Amino acid sequence: MKTQVKALVVGGGAVGTSIAYHLARAGWEDVMLLERDELTSGSTWHAAGLLPLFNMSYATSHIHDYSVKFYKTLEEETGLNAGFAVVGNLRMAQTQDRMDEYMLYASTAETVGIPYEWMTPDQIKARWPLVRTEDLKGAIYHPTDGYINPADVTMAMAKGARQRGVMIERKWQVDGYDWAGDHWKVTCTKMGEKGGNLIPTDETIVIAAEHVVTATGNHAQRTARMLGIKIPAIPVEHQFIVTEPDPAIVAWRKDGNAEHPVLRDADAKWYVREERGGWILGPYERNAPARFLYDVPDSFRADLFPLDLERIEEEYMSMIHRLPSSEEVGLKDDYNGPICYTPDGNPLVGPAPGLRNMWLAEGFSFGITAAGGTGYYLAQMMVEGEAEIDMASLDPKRYGDWMTTEYAARKNEECYEHVYILHHPDEEREACRPLRTAPAYDRQKALGAQFGCVNGWERPNYYGPLDAPDSFDHDARSFRRGGWWQYAKAEARAIREGAGLIDATAFAKHRVFGPGATPFLDWFTTNKLPKVGRINLTYALTAAGTTRTEYTIVRVAEDDYYLISAGAWEAYDSDFLSKAEEDWWAANAGPDNWMGIENVTTKWGVFAIAGPKSRDVLREIVKDADPDTVLSNKRFPWLSMRNIELGMCPVRAVRVAYTGELGWELHHPMEMQNYLWDQLMSAGEKHGLTPVGARAQNWLRQEKSYRAFGTELGRDATPLEAGLDRFVDLDKAFHGKAAMLDTGIRSKCVTLLIDGPEGADPWGREALYDGDTKVGRLTSGGYSVAFGKSIGMGYVRPDLAEVGTRLKVRMFDQPWQAEVVQDSPYDPTNAAIRKDG
Known part of the structure; x- marks a missing residue:
């Protein structure tokens, strides 16, 4: 057994074997995989093997x-049959809201190139008469996926x-990791x-x-302790049952009919597929508990938990209704095993926080579906x-050190329950909230604030009615213009016409x-550094020349800088x-080059005041x-910093x-926030100062073509492609x-005004077309109060980035007119920002 390797993959499930396979295929030699038991002995062996393409995430899709x-x-490559039954996937809808969800998902599918078809209830019934359809609105059908044998596909990849x-x-357990400066020393038993x-x-x-790559599945908490980091991957119980043969299926197949597709009744919270003449039912019920919060018992190998049929009674009865x-x-059989989740349902894929050459591949709730692509x-x-x-949405560092085991367990239970709950794009889930609150939280709540959660922080999305x-907020959600839209519109107008906070x-x-x-x-960022008392917007790049993060740099003193970046990415940055x-x-060590870096996020609160009357408000209290x-x-002047006093509060303005x-x-200072x-x-009372939430701000920044990290800015585009020359x-x-220069310009970021459907705006996931040819995608979307229509930002082929180019954006399965406009269509000369007084 070799004791020196290029890459060591820890974990022999579907994810680990795929990673090892793809590292070798990419040209790395001396790749080793260790498994503490037998291949597939973790969650892989009891997985149902479904391969759903449906996902709202661009990267995960x-x-x-x-x-x-x-x-x-x-x-063809290995001679082993992976057991892939390409039967298709029929996702049914009982409500129009669910069909709206599918149409939004279809926007993401189009940007990736995933095929799908729409089906009416009559078409479903004609093709699969065993399915009851009179209470359905319709369905989306994926003809290219189906299910696979988890053990067979793992062995084929192995x-x-x-x-x-x-x-x-096999039968080697990792018991310790030690960094030796240029490699890991991994102790194995x-x-x-x-x-x-x-x-x-x-x-x-x-x-x-x-x-080293860890793909340790249910053992992620043990891995986290050995590495001295936090990994919010904790398993949740998932049950599925297998029935005896159904005579109706047996007769159906005997007549020469094809196997049913994987059936999903999302409103009933289950999936069903055929299994040897019977059915497999997999529910996503309420109150499924998290397990193994700290460790997997040594006695738990390829084992299961007792079945809890009462917990899934509602889903079982709804299967009988549908079939x-x-x-x-x-x-005939039942399974109740651990499946890892994360608080947002996306796996943790990428570099481990604070560690060199340590890579995580943990938290796969759909591990069989994701294994191949994760390895690639x-x-x-x-x-x-x-x-x-751009893999940032899966980066393990999207959760900071504030996260605890209890938080991860409760959020993972919530995530499991929400697998089939409507995925509104304006959704805000409730578990473990509020947790991180700035001092003014209660004051904002008293004014009707409806909060979103960013990196654990409670942040007003908009201010609803006081009563x-x-x-x-739950009732206000929609795939179109929800009940919150009128409040965000009023807030956006307040900033354009008066003042907002x-x-x-x-x-x-x-x-x-x-x-x-x-x-x-100066080496780390792309822009010139500002002079003392001034600020600059700048970017830090990946080694591939794409955008790794965006900073506003404030030069406080000659050798003292204050860096501001996106709140959702604190640990990442x-x-x-x-x-x-x-x-x-x-490369530059020496007594004249010492420096310090301090995360001061929780020391400083921030209020943004904006609008033509904002100066009038501040003059009332500035000392x-x-x-x-x-x-x-x-x-x-604009783009400068001053230390001022607002009443008794010292402010870095x-x-x-x-x-x-x-x-x-x-x-x-955070401790003075309520006073300020x-x-x-x-x-601001006499000047009409209005509290404003993040949704109105998001619309307004698109009117100025301000790129946002995580949407327009990411690791798949350079600043030059983003138009930030x-x-x-x-x-x-x-x-x-x-x-960056070698990459060239593969696509260009543009702003578009959109004549969309009445009562709806784009969400930033939609495909862009030139005629019938897909030429790009939106990355942001919303409503423009300045132009009275929908607005969006996104990437298109460079030859289509010229102002005046007419394109189409696909929303609710229909093409809508969109026109490329100049950057900063609102106030392109920045007269409002530079306003004197």
């Missing part, structure tokens, strides 16, 4: 699509991996058996591995530096200081900043020898506004510059 295509090639030189070793239990023997080895022939059929795209990240798609019941406390904030701060940040500093320091001029262009109006960000909120609201100084050297 790519992953699932790759898997479905890849699995069909395995038999054989393919061995054929490419991968070493697969040979496992034996006693009384049916897996037990460690006295045989141990240490494997030196340049890279009447199943009513008299008895139960993770191998790209490891071998080439980045994947061809709203607790269910108001936005809570931006969730912003990530870092201080970089010391004599090495200036040369480091913090980790990247620290690792980049280590890389820079390795200065000449309060009439302290906020003027002469003393406080930054003259910038994400809404495109005259405005300031007011960074203040009260001062601002009182001073003015923030890239090509006269200096910076990290990722050569790769």
Whole structure:
């Protein structure tokens, strides 16, 4: 057994074997996979093997699509039949809301190239007469997917991996990870058996591995402890039952009919497929408990939990309603096993926080569907530096150190329950909230704030009616213009015409200081560094030259910088900043280059005040020898920072506004937030100051063509492709510059005004067409109060990025006219932002 390898994959389920296979296929030699028991002995063995393409995530849809295509090639390569039954997937809808959900999903499917068909109830009944359809609205049908045998596909990938030189070793448990500066020392123990239990023997080895990938499934919490990190992957019980043969199916197949597709009645919260003349029912019921919050017992191997039929009675009865022939059929078998989840349902794929060459592939609730694509795209990240798609939405660092085991367990239970609950794009789930609250939370709630959750922080999405019941926000959700839309529209107009106050406390904030701060940040970012008292917008790049993150840099002193970035990505940005500093320091170490990095996110609260009357509001409370001029262009120009006093609160005021109006960000000591909120609201009363939420702000920033990280900005496009040339100084050297220039311009970011359907706006997931040819996709969408119509931002072929180009955007299964407009269609000269007074 080798003790020195290029890459060590820990975990022999479908995900781990796929990663090992794809690393070898990508050209890496000396790849080893370790499994503590037998291949597939974790959740893989009891998985139902379904391959649903349906997913609202752009990255995850790519992953699932790759898997479905890849699995069909395995038999030719390995000689092993992976057991793929391409029977299709019929997802039924009982309500119009559900059909709206499917039409929004179809937008994502189109951008990825996933085929689908629409079916009416009559068409369903004509094709599959055993299905009751009179209470259905319709269905979406995927003809290319179906189900697969989890063990067979895993063994096929394992054989393919061995054929490419991968070493697969069973009955070896990892008991420790130690970083040796340029490689990992992985302590492994040979496992034996006693009384049916897996037990460690006295045989141990240490494997030196340049890279390690953990794909440890149900054992993720043990992995997290050994690595000293947090991994919010905790299993939840999932039950499915197998019936005795149904005479109606037996007769149906005997007559020469094809196997039924995988049937999903999302409104009834279950899936069903044929199994040897009977049915498999898999429900996603309420109150399924999380398991193994801290450890998997040594006695739990390829084991199951007791079945809880009472918990799934409602789903079982609804299956009988949908498939009447199943009513008299008895139960043949049952399964209740652990399936890993994460709080948002997406797996954790990518570099581990704070660690070098340690990669995570954990938290797969649809592991068989995702295994193939995860191996493919993770191998790209490891071998080439980045994947061809933006994997940030799956990055393990999207959860910070504030997350606890209890939080992950409760959110994972909620995620399981929500598998078939309507996935509104304006959805905000309730479990574990409120948790992270800024001081002004109660004041905002008293004003009708309806909150969203960003990195655990409660942030107002909009302000609803003061007498709203607790269910108001839930009832206001929609796939079209929900009940909240009128409030967001009024808030957007308030900023355009008067003044609005936005809570931006969730912003990530870092201080970089010391004599090495200036040369480091100059190398780390694309733009010129600002002078003292000024600010710049800038970008940090991946090694592939694409956008890794966006920063607003405030230069507080000669060697003291304040970096502001997106609140949802605090841990992601913090980790990247620290690792980049280590890389820079390795080449520039010295007494004149020392520097410090401090995460100050929770020290500073942030209010953004914006609108043509915002200066009037601040003048009411600013303390200065000449309060009439302290906020003027002469003393406080656009894109500058000043330390001012608002009443008794010291404020680091930054003259910038994400809404495109005259405005300031007011960074203040967190402990003084309530005082400052009260001062601002009182001073603003006579000027019509309106509290404003994030949804109105999102609409307004699109009117200014302001790109947002996670939508327009990501690891699949360079700043030049995003149209941010003015923030890239090509006269200096910076990290990722050569790769950015080598990439060229594959697509361009544009802003579009859209004549969409009445009562609906795009969500930023829709495909763009030139005639019948798909030419791009939206990344953001919403409503423009300035133009009285829908607005969106997205990427198109470079030749179609010219102002005036007419395209079509597909919404609710119909094409709608869209026109490429100039960047910053609202106030293109920035007259409002620069307004003096």
